[in-house]
Amino acid sequence: xxxxxxxxxxxxxxxxxxxxxxxxxxxxxxxxxxxxxxxxxxxxxxxxxxxxxxxxxxxxxxxxxxxxxxxxxxxxxxxxxxxxxxxxxxxxxxxxxxxxxxxxxxxxxxxxxxxxxxxxxxxxxxxxxxxxxxxxxxxx
Amino acid sequence: xxxxxxxxxxxxxxxxxxxxxxxxxxxxxxxxxxxxxxxxxxxxxxxxxxxxxxxxxxxxxxxxxxxxxxxxxxxxxxxxxxxxxxxxxxxxxxxxxxxxxxxxxxxxx
Numbered sequence: 684x685x686x687x688x689x690x691x692x693x694x695x696x697x698x699x700x701x702x703x704x705x706x707x708x709x710x711x712x713x714x715x716x717x718x719x720x721x722x723x724x725x726x727x728x729x730x731x732x733x734x735x736x737x738x739x740x741x742x743x744x745x746x747x748x749x750x751x752x753x754x755x756x757x758x759x760x761x762x763x764x765x766x767x768x769x770x771x772x773x774x775x776x777x778x779x780x781x782x783x784x785x786x787x788x789x790x791x792x793x794x795x796x797x798x799x800x801x802x803x804x805x806x807x808x809x810x811x812x813x814x815x816x817x818x819x820x821x822x823x
Numbered sequence: 824x825x826x827x828x829x830x831x832x833x834x835x836x837x838x839x840x841x842x843x844x845x846x847x848x849x850x851x852x853x854x855x856x857x858x859x860x861x862x863x864x865x866x867x868x869x870x871x872x873x874x875x876x877x878x879x880x881x882x883x884x885x886x887x888x889x890x891x892x893x894x895x896x897x898x899x900x901x902x903x904x905x906x907x908x909x910x911x912x913x914x915x916x917x918x919x920x921x922x923x924x925x926x927x928x929x930x931x932x
Contacts, residue, residue: 700877703877706884707884720865720886724885728884731860731880731881788854789857791858793855793860793861796861
């Protein structure tokens with residue numbers, strides 16, 4: 684693999700039932716590329732958490748996955764409300780998710796911490812009222 | 824322990840089983856999906872009372888051996904269809920989560 688491979692997905696902000704489709708698709712693509720199962724697991728879980736966040740908080744967005752020689756980069760971009768206090772948002776158990784989301788088993792305040800847990804690098808670029816871009820990297 | 828061993832015990836019924844020979848290693852009990860994604864291990868049997876469509880995606884991403892619905896929880900037909908199409912094993916039991924786990928633990932011996 685000398686060139687970088689790129690996959691791009693639109694995350695539908697209206698549909699909770701289809702949330703996760705991009706992650707499941709990425710899992711399939713990475714398996715076809717012969718990526719190690721544990722790496723695939725880390726990438727797809729981190730991406731799924733990000734997708735769910737985009738559906739809960741931002742009305743959807745765009746997910747991009749770049750595969751190169753060193754690892755897999757995931758870029759999640761939305762035009763949602765932004766994160767006012769990133770440090771607080773990164774704490775396990777802190778959540779601003781509404782009750783209807785909690786009844787589905789989400790909103791436990793574990794999304795961002797899980798994304799950090801499963802990736803080697805994570806960067807959050809967020810402006811209140813403009814949107815959020817999260818860049819994650821999983822190295823081989 | 825295989826999925827088929829669990830079904831043969833008579834306490835668990837098959838809701839969607841595409842790989843009866845799948846080996847199970849360890850048990851995880853949880854209903855908060857992010858906790859499950861953070862803590863459950865690949866090849867675990869995942870015991871839950873959650874029944875919405877997202878459990879199928881979580882099971883697929885974590886790569887659990889099967890979902891076990893406790894407390895007599897039932898799935899909508901569309902969720903079962905999705906599980907079948909994605910090859911996700913789902914079993915159901917009338918037992919509460921703790922007793923279901925005890926039952927599995929007994930089967931392992």
